[in-house]
Amino acid sequence: MLRRDTVFRFTMLLPLVILTGYFLLLVGSQSAFFSLSGFFEQLSQADIRSAIALSLLAATASSAVAVALAIPSAYALARLDFPGKRLVDTFIDLPMVLTPIALGTLILMAWNTAFGRILDSFGLTFPFTMAGVILAQFTVVVAISVRMLKATFEQVSPRQEQVARLLGCSAFGSFLHVTLPLARRGILAAIILTWARAVGEFGATVMVAGTARGQTATLPSSIYLAMSMADLPRAVTLVVILIGISLLVLFGVRLVMEERR
Amino acid sequence: MIRVEQLTARRGQFTLGPIDIDLEGDSYLTLLGPSGAGKTLFLETCMGLASPASGRVWLDGKDVTRTVPEQRHISYLPQDLALFPHLGARDNILFGARRRQLKREQVDARLDSLVELLDLHSILGRDDVSTLSGGEKQRVALARALLPNPRLLFLDEPFSALDATVKRQLQVKLREINRQLGVTILHVTHDQEEAFMLGEQIAVMIHGRLQQVGSRDDIYYRPATIDVARFLRNQNIFDLTVEDILPDGSLRLGNGISLIAPGYDGAERGVRLATGIRSEEVMVIRPDRPIGPELQDNLFLATVDDILVFGGTHTLSVRLQDSGVTVDVELPNCAMRDLGYAVGDTLQVCLRKRSLWTIPLNGTAVAKEAPDDQLR
Structure with a gap:
């Protein structure tokens, strides 16, 4: 019996060891091309600083808009009954299964219509602008945000909202005083992961905003540019920055999820 | 106090009613029935949490069929209690008073009397309601429901998860609350002993219909239908x-x-x-x-x-x-x-x-x- 347990543990643990080793290999192999002096030298370059700033700024803007829209949308999907709910619930997942390149194409095409031209005449130009970077990131991350928040709201007992109503809260009051506080950990996790996904977005951003250095180039598109020009120190510096951001995000999510209350 | 006329409601394939019932002020009615009889749906429809398919609900002579739940002034103690885990015991109890913006002095006096009545002295300061025992949670939830001074209290199988001793203590407390505070209580249960112990009047609901409403003796000794007789274990x-x-x-x-x-x-x-x-x-x-x-x-x-x-x-x-x-x-x-x-x-x-x-x-x-x- 004990022997069977040992075999079971080994069977489960071996793939985990292989995966961890593989990721350590990927990260560790960067050290051959990485030096601290080179890292700071790359950081002193204006276009790299611009890429970092644009990535952080655009990700913050796109994820803020995405979460702001996702919170009520996710609540509606989790709690309310309305005609066509199943259809809407499926349709809103589209950006999660569609490749970002295709999403970028969809955005570009949409702006090539009468609707896009009207917005353009009001000065809302997205192709090859910073606004385009934000729109591309928003399009990719909003569905992820809705999905995560829907799961979060589903975990809040409707009974608690009902009791709040009977204790004097309006529907909005119950949402504000009961649902949001109870969902706060899930909302925080959704914000962090949405932001992280936006920082790493590449395909749709390149399609919509291009990779103009110092203008629309983000961290991921700068890595692509550096690699295409065989500029390895630059590429590795950018990768290390992205790894740093990712580790911070993962640590943040873990802290939020492990918070006792 | 509360009058229900020809009330029907639907949930999936299940149809409730039509239900007619009239509950006088200060009374204690237990709604007894097996699981799946529609008892909770009936409560939810009366409270405005579920929409009726037809019929009317009257509270103190006012038609409240289309009134939102917060304006019906019915307090509710559900089966799972639905305490707010992000609030401490005291804040849970005061939740309704704060939302209804009741006067401070009135709330303080009411809180003091409930602390006495429900023996909440050692619980009131607890920050994490998830660490309370089953009986303590019940008392906090009961105090939360009673603090806004409701005239009508709906209880939905609130003691089903408690051990027999704590359950009996709280049942006795409920009788006291009904008499001392003059709260009209509609108590849903599938527990026959509890229904007969607490209810001045008992209503039996089976298959979404009120089969019989009457005194303890009426229900116990003179079942109106075969379903009631069988449910009450007439062998x-x-x-x-x-x-x-x-x-x-x-x-x-x-x-x-x-x-x-x-x-x-x-x-x-x-x-x-x-x-x-x-x-x-x-x-x-x-x-x-x-x-x-x-x-x-x-x-x-x-x-x-x-x-x-x-x-x-x-x-x-x-x-x-x-x-x-x-x-x-x-x-x-x-x-x-x-x-x-x-x-x-x-x-x-x-x-x-x-x-x-x-x-x-x-x-x-x-x-x-x-x-x-x-x-x-």
């Missing part, structure tokens, strides 16, 4: 036919077993009846004692087929010797010790006429004669 139910109507209005029933039963208005020869008697109402006639006049009818010799032991009582399954019909007889342990029956023994039992109830199988009827010494 001895016989399908009989009226053979004769006697001069005093009693019925002579036959069809397998011959019984004299109380009559009812409109009784006719040949009508099929369901007749029953609770197992604790079946009298065991001691051989050494004279038989009183009221026990002269429905006397049978029987053989003990089986004996089941339940804590404080024994149930004897006896077979009537002349008909072969099986009857359950419940005896308290002390009586059983005195009589000392064993399987195979012969005894004499009486299905006392006035303890029998009758229901015509094509409708409902109430027995003419009611037992006057039912609460033995």
Whole structure:
């Protein structure tokens, strides 16, 4: 019996060891091309600083808009009954299964219509602008945000909202005083992961905003540019920055999820 | 206080109602029924949490059918209590008062009286309600429901997850609350003991319909439908036919077993009846004692087929010797010790006429004669 347990543990643990080793290999192999002096030298370059700033700024803007829209949308999907709910619930997942390149194409095409031209005449130009970077990131991350928040709201007992109503809260009051506080950990996790996904977005951003250095180039598109020009120190510096951001995000999510209350 | 007229509601394939009920102020009604009977849906519809398909709900003479829940001023204690885990015990209790912006002095006084009544002294300061025991959670939830001074309190099986001792303490407390605070209570339960202990009036709901509303005795001794009789564990139910109507209005029933039963208005020869008697109402006639006049009818010799032991009582399954019909007889342990029956023994039992109830199988009827010494 004990022997069977040992075999079971080994069977489960071996793939985990292989995966961890593989990721350590990927990260560790960067050290051959990485030096601290080179890292700071790359950081002193204006276009790299611009890429970092644009990535952080655009990700913050796109994820803020995405979460702001996702919170009520996710609540509606989790709690309310309305005609066509199943259809809407499926349709809103589209950006999660569609490749970002295709999403970028969809955005570009949409702006090539009468609707896009009207917005353009009001000065809302997205192709090859910073606004385009934000729109591309928003399009990719909003569905992820809705999905995560829907799961979060589903975990809040409707009974608690009902009791709040009977204790004097309006529907909005119950949402504000009961649902949001109870969902706060899930909302925080959704914000962090949405932001992280936006920082790493590449395909749709390149399609919509291009990779103009110092203008629309983000961290991921700068890595692509550096690699295409065989500029390895630059590429590795950018990768290390992205790894740093990712580790911070993962640590943040873990802290939020492990918070006792 | 609350009046419900022809109320119907739907949830999936299930249909509730139509329900008609009128609950007076300061009263205590228990709504008793099996799981899936529609009790919770009924409460939700009355509270405005579920939309009725038809019918009306009146509160203090005002039609509130389309009124939002927060304006109905009904307090609610659900089965899972739904305490707010992000708030401490005190903030949970004060939640309703804050939302309704009640006056500080009024809230403080009310909180003090509830702390006394529900013995919340050691609980009030607790920050994490998830660490409270089951009974403590119940008391916090009850205080939260009572703090806004509701006139109507709905309880939805609030004690189902508690152990017997804590449950009994809280049941006693509920009676006290009903009397001391003058709160009208509608208490949903599937626990018959709880329903009979707490309810001044009892309503029985089965399959989404109110089958019977009445006093404890009405429900216990005179079930209005077969479903109510079966739900209330009437073990001895016989399908009989009226053979004769006697001069005093009693019925002579036959069809397998011959019984004299109380009559009812409109009784006719040949009508099929369901007749029953609770197992604790079946009298065991001691051989050494004279038989009183009221026990002269429905006397049978029987053989003990089986004996089941339940804590404080024994149930004897006896077979009537002349008909072969099986009857359950419940005896308290002390009586059983005195009589000392064993399987195979012969005894004499009486299905006392006035303890029998009758229901015509094509409708409902109430027995003419009611037992006057039912609460033995």
